[in-house]
Amino acid sequence: MKWNNALKDYKLYLKIERGLSLNSIESYVRDIKKLVLFLEDNSISISPIHIENESIQEFIYHTSKSINARSQSRLISGLRSFFDYLIFEDYRTNNPTDLIESPKTGRKLPDTLAIADIDKLINSIDLSHPHGERNRTIIETLYSCGLRVSELITLQISDLFFEEGFIRVNGKGDKQRFVPINIQTQKYINLYLTNIRNIINVQKGYEDTVFLNRRGKQLTRVMIFTIVKNLAIEAGIEKNISPHTFRHSFATHLLERGADLRAIQQMLGHESITTTEIYMHLDKSHLKNVMEQFHPRK
Structure with missing residues (x-):
C-alpha cells in the first residue's frame, strides 16, 4: 500500500464513518503528510503498513525542535488515529505510536469575558452605522446560544423556531x-x-x-473575527478575544449559575462530556455550591 492511497482511503473513512467536517479532515491528513515528507526528505522508503516505531520516533524528535508541546501532542494524536484506522481495516496488527508518550501540556483553560464586559462591548456598537444592528445581533446570538463561528455564518432563516423558543444548529460533522x-x-x-x-x-x-454582508452573500469566518476584534478595541477590552470567547463565556456563566453540565454539553454540541468538563476548572466555587446544596451531611 502506498501512502497516497492510504491517505485517500483515510479521508473517506473520516468523512463517512467519523462524520468529520472538511476542516477537521484536512487537519488529520496534514499530520500524515508531514510524516510522508519527512520520510521522502530522508530517503526512507517504507510503506504505511511496514513503518515501525523507530521511524516514527525519529520523525517526532525531528519535528519537536520547531513546535511546542501542545502541537507535538496533537501531532502524535493525529498519527495514532491514522494507524488505528489501518488496524481497523486489517492492514496492520499493531500501532507504531503506542509506545510514544505525548508531552505533558496541561489543560488550556478557555478565555472568557465577564458579563459586564460583554454588555460593555455590545453597548459600544454604533447602531447608526449600516452594519451596527447586524453586528449587535451577531454578538447577542454568539453569546446567548453558545454557537461556533461556522454555526453562526451558516444559520438559516428556516432554522429559526421562535414560537418554540429554539434554533436548529448545524454543528460539526453536519450533526444537528x-x-x-x-x-x-x-x-x-x-x-x-x-x-x-x-x-x-x-x-x-x-x-x-x-x-449577510453588504453584497448579499454569506459572511465569512474571517469577517466575524474582524468584527469581534474591532468591537473589542472600541469597547477598550484589552483581552485577546475571538468569536469563540462568547461560546466559552456562555458555558461558564451557565455553570456559575448552577446549570447542569450535561445540559450545557447538549447545548454546545459536545460529543463527549469530557470536553464540557473543562469549564469546571474555571469556577471552583460551583463545586462548593453543589456540595453545600446536595450533600446529606451539609
Missing part, C-alpha cells in the same frame, strides 16, 4: 441540534431581518442565510 434562544435575542434577530436584511439585494443561493 436544537438550542434554546431567549426572547431578547429573538427580538434582535427579528429587528435585523426586518430593518436591515430586507433591504439587501440577496444573491442567489443565500436567500435563506440569516447573516
